[in-house]
Amino acid sequence: MLTDRINTLSESITIAISTLATELKAQGKDIISFSAGEPDFDTPQVIKDAAIAAINEGFTKYTAVDGIPALKTAIANKLKRENGLTYAPNQIITNNGAKHSLFNLFAATIQKGDEVIIPSPYWVTYPELVSYFGGSVVEIETHDDNEFKITPEQLKKALTFKTKMLVLTSPSNPTGSVYSRTELEEIGKILEGTNIIVASDEMYEKLIYDGEFTSAAAVSDDMFKRTVTINGLSKSVAMTGWRFGYMASHNTELIQATKKLQSQSTSNINSITQKAAIPGLDGSADAEIEKMRVAFKERRDEAVRLINAIDGLSVYKPNGAFYLFVNIKEISNDSMQFCKDLLEKKGVAVVPGVGFGSEGYFRFSFATDIDSIHKGIKRIEEFVKELK
Numbered sequence: 001m002l003t004d005r006i007n008t009l010s011e012s013i014t015i016a017i018s019t020l021a022t023e024l025k026a027q028g029k030d031i032i033s034f035s036a037g038e039p040d041f042d043t044p045q046v047i048k049d050a051a052i053a054a055i056n057e058g059f060t061k062y063t064a065v066d067g068i069p070a071l072k073t074a075i076a077n078k079l080k081r082e083n084g085l086t087y088a089p090n091q092i093i094t095n096n097g098a099k100h101s102l103f104n105l106f107a108a109t110i111q112k113g114d115e116v117i118i119p120s121p122y123w124v125t126y127p128e129l130v131s132y133f134g135g136s137v138v139e140i141e142t143h144d145d146n147e148f149k150i151t152p153e154q155l156k157k158a159l160t161f162k163t164k165m166l167v168l169t170s171p172s173n174p175t176g177s178v179y180s181r182t183e184l185e186e187i188g189k190i191l192e193g194t195n196i197i198v199a200s201d202e203m204y205e206k207l208i209y210d211g212e213f214t215s216a217a218a219v220s221d222d223m224f225k226r227t228v229t230i231n232g233l234s235k236s237v238a239m240t241g242w243r244f245g246y247m248a249s250h251n252t253e254l255i256q257a258t259k260k261l262q263s264q265s266t267s268n269i270n271s272i273t274q275k276a277a278i279p280g281l282d283g284s285a286d287a288e289i290e291k292m293r294v295a296f297k298e299r300r301d302e303a304v305r306l307i308n309a310i311d312g313l314s315v316y317k318p319n320g321a322f323y324l325f326v327n328i329k330e331i332s333n334d335s336m337q338f339c340k341d342l343l344e345k346k347g348v349a350v351v352p353g354v355g356f357g358s359e360g361y362f363r364f365s366f367a368t369d370i371d372s373i374h375k376g377i378k379r380i381e382e383f384v385k386e387l388k
């Protein structure tokens with residue numbers, strides 16, 4: 001009954017862990033979860049107020065497929081002000097979350113025979129979508145000793161005449177690493193003279209703890225032309241449930257193509273969300289966003305300190321996002337088993353690295369209160385001691 005295409009998709013490995021965590025919780029066990037991919041903070045009030053006003057004003061009908069003009073202007077202004085990128089409204093489209101932006105982008109650009117370079121560890125959705133649309137995934141392995149970043153040499157080696165796209169995620173899920181301007185410039189130089197698209201996923205842009213954030217499209221004119229900038233408000237403004245994302249590209253033909261696809265699939269994104277997103281983009285929520293960032297930074301510092309003090313574990317201190325990618329190679333090369341045992345024996349849920357394409361690690365999300373971080377890491381320490 002099912003198509004070959006749908007059968008290429010696999011269920012997320014994180015689901016195995018969260019299902020087990022839910023079962024154990026239902027049995028009354030005391031479970032601490034570090035598996036969340038979303039902020040534990042509430043959406044800022046100024047955004048909620050804009051949504052309530054939209055409902056009361058009756059802003060509840062279909063809108064333009066690519067988004068209302070005021071929202072697209074807010075995105076264009078944000079990209080100019082914060083990222084140094086100049087996009088016209090017809091170079092921008094809003095989608096139902098950045099995941100949907102990526103779905104539309106891959107649908108419009110990837111087909112059988114195309115190779116897509118994805119640095120590993122990666123966010124699981126990328127390889128799934130590439131395979132779904134018939135493309136081939138070319139992984140570039142990265143490790144903690146290089147801050148989980150690809151080098152220009154690695155990129156050069158991975159290029160073939162079939163390479164269609166390079167996916168960059170900075171700050172990264174699951175490692176939190178952030179590419180500097182110089183590193184992006186070097187990547188850009190390797191791609192010069194090719195038609196390769198760079199898909200730059202900038203979802204965690206506002207969650208930077210050390211150094212600065214640079215958009216891939218901002219490093220050169222050549223990179224601006226080849227890069228599709230993907231962003232949203234889920235992570236940096238605590239709006240995961242609202243479903244808002246967008247993509248921007250110099251290539252208006254590409255934006256038009258994804259608009260056509262969206263017009264025949266989901267139409268516009270939720271009208272209320274569109275009104276609510278504006279204060280998330282125009283600076284009105286900046287004080288709230290900064291409060292969250294400061295809290296995340298404190299948690300990162302504390303979690304990194306405590307984990308690095310555990311004999312047998314080590315973790316690279318990330319500059320962004322809200323994840324730690326913890327190295328367990330001294331203890332185990334089976335991250336799935338490690339995570340299952342940790343959950344069953346100590347009631348701590350973390351996600352196995354193998355789910356992100358990197359064995360010998362687990363992902364620890366610090367989008368959790370500081371008391372849970374203290375209590376949970378203590379349990380991890382006991383677990384590791386018992387294993388040694």
Ligand code: PLP
Nearest residue numbers: 097098099123173203232234245
């Ligand atoms: N990109 C990255 C790297 C992510 O981690 C996520 C969410 O987990 C997304 C995109 C998708 O975010 P959303 O669809 O909520 O906008």
